[in-house]
Each structure stands twice: as structure tokens, then as C-alpha cells.
Amino acid sequence: MKQKFLFAIFFIFCFQQLKAQSSRQFPSEMWHLGELVLLSGDTLSGALKYDFGNDAVLINAKNKIRTYSARKILFFEIYDSTVEDYREFFAIPYRVRSNYKIPVIFEVLHEGPLTLLSREEIVQETTAQNYNYGYYGGFPQNNYYATQRKLRHDYFYLDLKGKVVSFDMKKRTLLHIMRRYSSEIKRFVKENRLHFNDQNDLIRITDYYNTLVSEGNSKVKS
Template sequence: MKLQSVYLLGLRGVIRFYNQKFVILALVMLALSWKANAQNWPSEVWHEGRIVLTDGDTLRGLVKYDLQQDLIQYNQPDKRTDAFSARKILFFEIFDNSVRKYRQFFALPYTTPTGYRAPVFFELLAEGKLTLLSRESIEFRTYNSPYYIGSYSRQVLVNTFFFLDEKGVISEFTGNKNDLLDLMGKKAKEVEKYIKSNKLRYDDKYDFAAIVSFYNSI
């Protein structure tokens, strides 16, 4: 009986230990998820920048953008806020402190999958015979956790890429590497070698810009 009691006590201790570890890991994952959801995305903060309107006027100051709604907010010197749709803007530029870079956006006519054509904002990433554009959105994604049963959701910044060809046609990138290399024709092998040697990823915005810039340079 004594041996059995000792065994049971030891077993309970092990179970208690792992239960505590499970709870700690669950709390850590919850905290990380909360932190990810609580962070300020680039579209949620004001940036120093300038806006060029379709009437030729240029506005300088604090700018906030919303690509999902295709709206720009401008904070006037008297603290009033004006809003402009993509129809009113030719171009805007911001300095994004989160990446320490200037970012440029253009209002370009685009036909949606439903057939509706209207100006929408695209960020310019690389310009040349093949021009790379992007649009960003904040989406909830669900992930399976390796630490506890079930899944958790968090907000992520999603970039959708587009190509602007020399005829002015904008087409969405499929995300397929072979489709990308097909666009590059005879230079595909050289570009593929550049991607591998520099360990670049075409799902990373700035890596993708480097790939297209290299293609445009050769």
C-alpha cells in the first residue's frame, strides 16, 4: 500500500506539473495573440507625407491611408481632418517609421473581378518594363497551436501583388513561382539564380521588389 501511495502521489505530482506547464504555455500564446492584435498597423497611424490631388494641389502634413476603403485622411494645420477618395488623388507619399522607408501610392484605374472599373490605390514597389504594385489588407487568420488543443486567431498584414505591363494593363499575381518566371521569358533562369543566391522570397514585399528590380536591370 505504501508503494502504491507513493506511486500515486508521484503520478499526481507529474500530472500537476504538466498541467501547470500547459496553463503557462496557453497564457503565453494568448498574450502573443493579444499583442499581435493590439499592435498598430501602418494604415492605423498618421505618417508625415504629401498628397497630390487631381486638380494639381499638393498637401503636406500628416496622412493616414485606408487601402481597403481607398480613402486618405489629411490632418490640416488647424487640426481639422479632410478625407479624399481615390477619385480625387493622383499620388501620395508617406514616410513609414515602422520600416524607415518612403512609400509611394498611385490611384490607378482597375477593373475588379465583378467588372467594375474605378481608381484604386496601389503601392509602387518596383518600376520598369515590369512594374510591381501591391495592396495591403488586415485580415484575421486562424492557426492551430502546437501548445494546446484547438486553434487561435490573430490579425495579420496581407499583401496582394499586381503587375503593370508596358501597355498599362494591371493583373493580379497568382502567387505561383512558375507564373512569375514565365513573365520573365528568356531571363527566367538568370532571375531564378538571383533569387536562390540571395535567398529571396516572392511572398515578402521587399524581397519581391528586389527580384523585379533585378529583372528590370538585366
């Protein structure tokens, strides 16, 4: 009887967790107040919803919803209430094949001589969870599989020549991208215990690199 009761409690807990996960909304699923600037020069204000999967933006202006592809977009800015901050996105030509570029939407995380860009995707992740509903280890341990949605980010770097390269969050790749000051970057990362797969740390590293570039250029000019 005790075993059935504990299992029922466990089942209710799992159901509540799954319900909470399914009701959670990510930024790309929400409408945000903002502005959209088109290549034509027109500026539209209203509620915006971005779609990385289709490289498009929906805008609800004057109770009318319109969709614009990346080919028609210059940039857009939104106020994201989930992070309580403004976010900027640009449509930038990106090489999808050896000799073929198309406009792709990127979020700008840090702008400078080397600009850090990001694209996000909602993914399903299934993990095995262990539970034991008996007291003092009286019942065998069991597994159940929980599926939850997560937000995954892919990172890119844009140089002053307009070239966009993908960053795989590996140390070797980043040091190659920042090879002009690779020794300084290596030391900065070690001293501050930074990680290459953490967005805030990447922003700090990129900001430091851009500071080195700006200082180096100033010395050359003087």
C-alpha cells in the same frame, strides 16, 4: 495541485500574448507624416492615413480631417516609422470587370519598365497550438486555438502601356509576365535562391528584369 498551478501559468501567458497581439498596430491603422497630390494639382501636407479597403486617404491638415477617394488622388507619399522609410502610393486605373476600370490605390515597390505594385490587407488567422503543462509528459497533450492578426500583401505588375496584372506568386505566372527574359530570370532566381512569395526577393527579381530590359533597349538603339 501542481496541475492547477501550471494551468494558471499557461492561462496568464496566453492572455498576455492575446493582449499584445490586440494592441499591435499595422501601418494602415496609424497616422503618418506625408504629402498628398490631388488630380486637381493641389498638394496637401499633414498626417495621412491610408485605407486600401475603401481606396481612400484621410489627411489631417490644420486640425481638420478630410477624406479623398482614389478618384481624386494622383499620388501620396508617407514616412512610415514602422519601417523607417518613405513609401509611395499611386491611384492607377484597374480593370475590375471585363469592360470597367476604376482608380485603385497601389503602393509602388519598384519602378521601371515593369513596375512592381502592392496592396495590403489585415487578416485574422486562427491556428491550433499544442501545450503540455505536466512534467516529463505526465499529463495529456491538449490543443488551444490562437487567433492573430497578420498583414497580407497582394502583388501586381504595371507595364509601360498602363496595364496592371495580378501576380499570384507562382513561378509560371512570373515567367510569363517576364517572358522577354524568362531564361535569364529563371537562372537568376536559382543562383540566388530567391522566392516568389517574398517581397524583398520579388523586388530583386523585378530590378534584375528591368536592368535586362534597359540593357536590351540600349543595344537596339546603338
